[in-house]
Amino acid sequence: MIGRPAAALLACAALGTLAAASEIRPSRDFLSPELRAQQDDPSRHPGWLWVEEGEALWRRGEASCQSCHGDIAGMAGVAARYPAVAADGVLLNLEGRIERCRTQHQAQRAFGYESEPLLSLTAAVALRSRGMPVSVAVDGPAAPFVEAGRRFYETRQGQLNLACTQCHDENAGRRLRGDVISNGLGTGYPAYRLEWNALGSLHRRLRACSLGVRATQFDFGSPEYLALELYLASRANGLPIEAPGLRR
Amino acid sequence: MNAVRRRALLAVPVAAAVARDVAAQPAVEEDFAAAERAILAGRTPVAGGIAIDMPQLSENGNSVDLAIKVESAMTATDHVTAIHILAEKNPVPRVARFALSPRAGRAEVATRIRLATTQTILVLAETSTGQVHRASRDVIVILGACVDGG
Amino acid sequence: MSGSITARITLPEQAHRGEVVPIRVLVRHPMDRGIDAPGLRPVPRRILHSFRVTYAGEEVFRMDLSPGIAANPYVEFTTVAVETGDLVFEWIEDGGAVYRREARLVVA
Numbered sequence: 001m002i003g004r005p006a007a008a009l010l011a012c013a014a015l016g017t018l019a020a021a022s023e024i025r026p027s028r029d030f031l032s033p034e035l036r037a038q039q040d041d042p043s044r045h046p047g048w049l050w051v052e053e054g055e056a057l058w059r060r061g062e063a064s065c066q067s068c069h070g071d072i073a074g075m076a077g078v079a080a081r082y083p084a085v086a087a088d089g090v091l092l093n094l095e096g097r098i099e100r101c102r103t104q105h106q107a108q109r110a111f112g113y114e115s116e117p118l119l120s121l122t123a124a125v126a127l128r129s130r131g132m133p134v135s136v137a138v139d140g141p142a143a144p145f146v147e148a149g150r151r152f153y154e155t156r157q158g159q160l161n162l163a164c165t166q167c168h169d170e171n172a173g174r175r176l177r178g179d180v181i182s183n184g185l186g187t188g189y190p191a192y193r194l195e196w197n198a199l200g201s202l203h204r205r206l207r208a209c210s211l212g213v214r215a216t217q218f219d220f221g222s223p224e225y226l227a228l229e230l231y232l233a234s235r236a237n238g239l240p241i242e243a244p245g246l247r248r
Numbered sequence: 249m250n251a252v253r254r255r256a257l258l259a260v261p262v263a264a265a266v267a268r269d270v271a272a273q274p275a276v277e278e279d280f281a282a283a284e285r286a287i288l289a290g291r292t293p294v295a296g297g298i299a300i301d302m303p304q305l306s307e308n309g310n311s312v313d314l315a316i317k318v319e320s321a322m323t324a325t326d327h328v329t330a331i332h333i334l335a336e337k338n339p340v341p342r343v344a345r346f347a348l349s350p351r352a353g354r355a356e357v358a359t360r361i362r363l364a365t366t367q368t369i370l371v372l373a374e375t376s377t378g379q380v381h382r383a384s385r386d387v388i389v390i391l392g393a394c395v396d397g398g
Numbered sequence: 399m400s401g402s403i404t405a406r407i408t409l410p411e412q413a414h415r416g417e418v419v420p421i422r423v424l425v426r427h428p429m430d431r432g433i434d435a436p437g438l439r440p441v442p443r444r445i446l447h448s449f450r451v452t453y454a455g456e457e458v459f460r461m462d463l464s465p466g467i468a469a470n471p472y473v474e475f476t477t478v479a480v481e482t483g484d485l486v487f488e489w490i491e492d493g494g495a496v497y498r499r500e501a502r503l504v505v506a
Contacts, residue, residue, distance in 0.1 A: 032307060043408035046470040049426040053404055178307070178390040194308040197428065197469035248308050311468040335466055339431075343466035351458040351478055353418035358474035362431075362466050 026239045030173065030182035031246070039188075039246040047123060047192035047244035050116075050199040054124025057117055063106045065121075072124060079129035080241055083230040085141040091226050095122050095201060113220035119199050123190045126243035134187060134236040142230065149231025152224060158215025164228075179248050185236040186229060188245020195248060202229055205247075280334060280341040280370075287332050287372050293382035298371050300385045301358075309363040309389040318355035318373040318381060322348075328355035330374040337367035363389045403427070403497035407487060412504045413479035419503065421451075421459075422474045425489060431465035446471060446497075448490040453503070454483035479505045 028036055042048045058065045058072045069075065083093040092100065098121055099110045111118035138146045153164040167176065168184035175181070189202035196204075203220045206228065210217045218224045278286075301315040320328045327350045333343040346357045355373065366388045373381040404426035413419050425446065432443025443465065451459040458477045477485075482505045489497045 034303065034313065035307070043406070043422040044424070044472060046424055046426075046472070048406050049404050049424055049470060052406060053426075194311045197310055315474070333466075338466050340464045340466055343464050345462040346475070347460035347462075348475075349458065351453070351456070351480070352476050353478040354476045356474075356476055357461075358472075359461075360468035360472045362468055 024183045024185070024235055024239070025172070026242070027182050027185050027188050027245065028240075028242055030180045032180075035246055035248070039242065045192065045244070045246055047190075047199055047246060050120045050123045050190070050192075051127055051244060053116075054120035054122070057121050058124060061106075063108075065101070065106075068105065072128060075125045075128040077129055077132055079126040079243065080132045080135050082136065083145075083226060083233060084137060085145065089141060091142075091145045091223070091230060093202075093221075093226060093229055094126060096221060096226075098122060098125070114201055114204060119190050119201065122201070123199060123244045126190065126241065129241045130243060131240050133238045133240060134185075134233055136230060136233040136237060138230075138234045138237070145227045145230050146234050148223075149227035149229070149234075152228045153231055158210070158213035160213040160215075162213045164209070183235070184232060185239065186232045187236050187239060188242040188247060190243060191245035191247045193247045199244065202232075278341060280336050283334055283341045284370065284372070287334075287374075288380055291378070291380050293372065293380045295382055297381040298373055298383035300369065300371055300383055302369065302385055302387055304386070305388045305390065306363060307390060309365070311360045312363050312387065312389075313358070314361050314369070315358035316356070316371055316373075320355045320373075320375065322350050322353055322355060324350050325376065327352075327376050328373050329376050331355065331357055332372040332374075333359075333361065334370040334372070335361065335363060335367060336370065338362070338364050363387060365389055401495055401497055403489065403499070405487065405497075405499045407485075407499060407501045409485070409501060409503060412506060415479055415481075415505050417479045418476050419479050420474065420476050421485070422472070423449075423487060424470060424472050425497075426470055427489075427491075429463075429465065429467055429469045429471060444492050446489045446491050449473065450488045450490075451475075451477075452486045452488075453477055454481050458485075479503060481505050 028039065031039065038044050055072060066072070079094050082097060083091055086092050086100075095113060095118055098118060102108045103110050111121075136142070156163045164184060167181050172181050172183050186202045186205070189205060190199050191205070192199050193205070201220065203225045206225050207217045207220075297319045299317040301317075302312065306312045314333065316331055316333070318328045318331060320326065322328065328348050331346040331348065334341050335343050343361050344359060348355055368384050368386050370382070370384045375381070406424040408422040410419055427446050428444070429446065430441045430444040432441065445463060445465055445467070447463055449461040449463060449471075450457060459475050461473060463471060483503065485501045485503055487499045487501070491497070
């Protein structure tokens with residue numbers, strides 16, 4: 001009973017100051033005014049270069065995305081519903097859904113996680129939900145995945161022995177090595193990160209988080225990160241999609 | 249129209265060729281002070297006349313927004329011909345050079361630069377009357393926030 | 399040599415004669431510095447070293463870029479609307495590759 005609060009205190013001291021948990025806020029609230037303005041301005045947001053490429057991919061080829069789905073404008077609201085459980089019980093995020101379309105409906109090879117075409121197409125599709133509230137299903141077949149994600153989020157891990165919640169709830173809004181800690185919702189991904197000089201997926205960001213606390217880095221598209229992504233989205237339910245985001 | 253075009257073409261290649269040589273030979277590293285001397289070419293700079301808009305504290309040295317406004321009527325007889333950006337502690341001090349003509353209407357440019365570390369940014373603006381304006385700004389650069397490798 | 403490049407060019411579709419028009423350009427390029435530093439992959443230098451804009455056949459803007467320009471270069475400049483015509487944007491890459499994009503400005 002004495003050990004646990006002491007450990008928690010130590011962890012907080014390492015992060016800076018103690019902070020009280022508060023309500024979950026949109027990711028954009030944690031950006032600097034400059035970065036927020038840039039995120040809102042397609043003429044200055046380099047993520048739009050990927051959107052342009054994704055829109056071109058949408059129309060490319062005989063069995064194009066467009067040949068089934070019509071104009072990409074019809075994708076409005078789709079990204080807000082992912083990750084979601086498919087009819088066969090598999091949890092798919094937007095990237096996984098697109099890859100399934102490739103292999104099952106377009107008779108094409110999968111692009112591969114974190115490949116440029118998959119990032120571009122994901123960004124172009126996600127953009128159509130920009131500003132719409134996240135609305136992932138958390139009950140029925142999704143419930144066990146949400147629960148697995150919640151456990152991941154709340155479990156201490158890595159050499160630093162930190163759980164996601166210790167940074168993203170208890171210390172959200174505080175500064176960590178020059179950046180501001182957000183509620184970790186992932187609503188801006190795929191995002192253009194200045195540190196990457198490129199667009200990247202949420203799973204790439206999660207791998208950086210795992211490395212940051214010296215924990216196991218799971219693979220892109222791994223069941224662990226997929227469940228976590230769903231849990232993060234469930235926390236973001238009702239908050240706006242920001243993809244493609246702009247992040248440090 | 250033809251006369252203007254020819255003049256513009258004649259005015260540009262000399263300076264552009266110099267900058268191009270620097271760009272084409274990354275192995276030859278030019279020192280910050282030497283770069284400034286080369287641009288001034290014996291002229292004494294005039295302080296001011298340049299507004300530099302740049303965050304005092306940069307979130308990420310990979311991408312720092314920089315906007316420059318030079319006071320100028322931008323007429324045929326009195327206009328800014330070139331704007332230079334120099335970074336004191338970057339491996340390559342000459343960050344960018346913009347060539348302008350009266351067709352710009354205003355001597356205003358913006359771009360995003362890389363900064364290796366906390367340092368001074370120097371802006372030189374050359375005018376068609378042979379003047380060089382000079383302004384500088386200090387910028388603090390914070391290192392990347394997270395350990396990244398994933 | 400000329401290839402395709404992803405660029406996003408933002409300018410008003412229409413302008414009045416004599417109006418000073420702002421132009422914003424984003425272009426997709428890694429701007430590889432050729433610098434071997436901790437945490438960076440040592441890759442050979444490959445940047446866009448020159449950016450040139452002509453409008454109605456005449457050069458109106460030129461920029462010499464260095465490895466000190468951020469990846470996916472952004473540039474903003476102005477031009478006076480003189481007549482309806484094409485703005486031609488041209489980038490030259492290390493090694494000599496030239497990339498070109500066009501945008502039309504209608505002047506009333």
